[in-house]
Amino acid sequence: MKIVILDGHTLNPGDLSWAGLEALGPCDIHERSKPEEVIARMDGAGVAVTNKVAFPRELLGQLPALRFIAVTATGYNVVDVEAARERGIPVSNVPTYGTQSVAQMVFAHVLNLTQHVADHARAVEQGRWIASGEFCFWEHPLVELADLTMGIVGFGRIGRATATLARAFGMNVLAHDASLPTETPEGVEMVPLEPLLRQSDVVSLHCPLTPETEGLVNAARLSLMKPSALLINTSRGPLVDERALAEALNADRIAGAGLDVLSEEPNAPDNPLVGAKNCYITPHIAWATRSARRRLLETTIENVKAFLADRPQNVVGG
Numbered sequence: 001m002k003i004v005i006l007d008g009h010t011l012n013p014g015d016l017s018w019a020g021l022e023a024l025g026p027c028d029i030h031e032r033s034k035p036e037e038v039i040a041r042m043d044g045a046g047v048a049v050t051n052k053v054a055f056p057r058e059l060l061g062q063l064p065a066l067r068f069i070a071v072t073a074t075g076y077n078v079v080d081v082e083a084a085r086e087r088g089i090p091v092s093n094v095p096t097y098g099t100q101s102v103a104q105m106v107f108a109h110v111l112n113l114t115q116h117v118a119d120h121a122r123a124v125e126q127g128r129w130i131a132s133g134e135f136c137f138w139e140h141p142l143v144e145l146a147d148l149t150m151g152i153v154g155f156g157r158i159g160r161a162t163a164t165l166a167r168a169f170g171m172n173v174l175a176h177d178a179s180l181p182t183e184t185p186e187g188v189e190m191v192p193l194e195p196l197l198r199q200s201d202v203v204s205l206h207c208p209l210t211p212e213t214e215g216l217v218n219a220a221r222l223s224l225m226k227p228s229a230l231l232i233n234t235s236r237g238p239l240v241d242e243r244a245l246a247e248a249l250n251a252d253r254i255a256g257a258g259l260d261v262l263s264e265e266p267n268a269p270d271n272p273l274v275g276a277k278n279c280y281i282t283p284h285i286a287w288a289t290r291s292a293r294r295r296l297l298e299t300t301i302e303n304v305k306a307f308l309a310d311r312p313q314n315v316v317g318g
Helices: 035-041 080-084 099-115 117-125 128-132 157-168 195-199 242-250 290-308
Strands: 001-004 027-031 047-050 066-073 149-153 173-174 186-190 202-205 230-233 256-259 279-280
Touching: 047 290, 066 290, 099 117, 099 157, 099 202, 099 230, 099 256, 099 279, 099 290, 117 128, 149 157, 149 195, 157 173, 157 202, 173 195, 242 256, 242 279
Parallel strands: 001 027, 001 047, 047 066, 149 173, 149 202, 173 186, 202 230, 230 256, 256 279
Antiparallel strands: none
């Protein structure tokens, strides 16, 4: 059965091997695909491998040979799963692959905001340390994490991994989740959202994007946070009201933000967070370590292999 990889560059820019997929059948690999190219590229293909290339209902109706869609991500909103199910096309995802990588990025942002390593290195490069005449020189307050409180909103796999790192730094950990876990790790206190926001020195978001969580961090909830608090979002951009966050940062109502996700990606030129005070944005890379991408590719290969063996796995959408 012919396999078509529609946007392989995102997963594999050249440092991984497609051999595992190529061994499963004829395989066409495209680094990127525009929407208008998909029908021609999928002609006669039974398996589509996609990361961000969309499969809406109207497209699915024009692909009579399509039998299976493998999404190289955990989120699968690029596929109209209901329409796929109606046509008997299973859709698989990769439920977990980047837990440690995303938790690591949380603390990359936390440490950037508390130590300002890049800013201070730039100050040395630009000669400001020499000009100061000081043996020790800093341009930003330096903050120790031990005994501060990390608030984790969403206590799934990544939230738990973040809690482990926070505890390793000597932080106290509060957590909030829509469903109360049956077992809470040592050193973690489950609390309602509002007390978490009031008490935390760092708030890190790890909940899925749903109608209930969209705009979760809005002006009212930002007003509950300490003026010294930091907000970290490595989950989904629309969890945050971006204009409200920019206003809070620029008015010093909170101290800083580290964001790996935005509501529109790449960012709109007029996104209010670009250039906001003490706001650091990375381009959706928390998931993209080579180790995480290798696990993602390996599970995708297993998903396709399982489908070809008539036992599809990691099927989403019921």
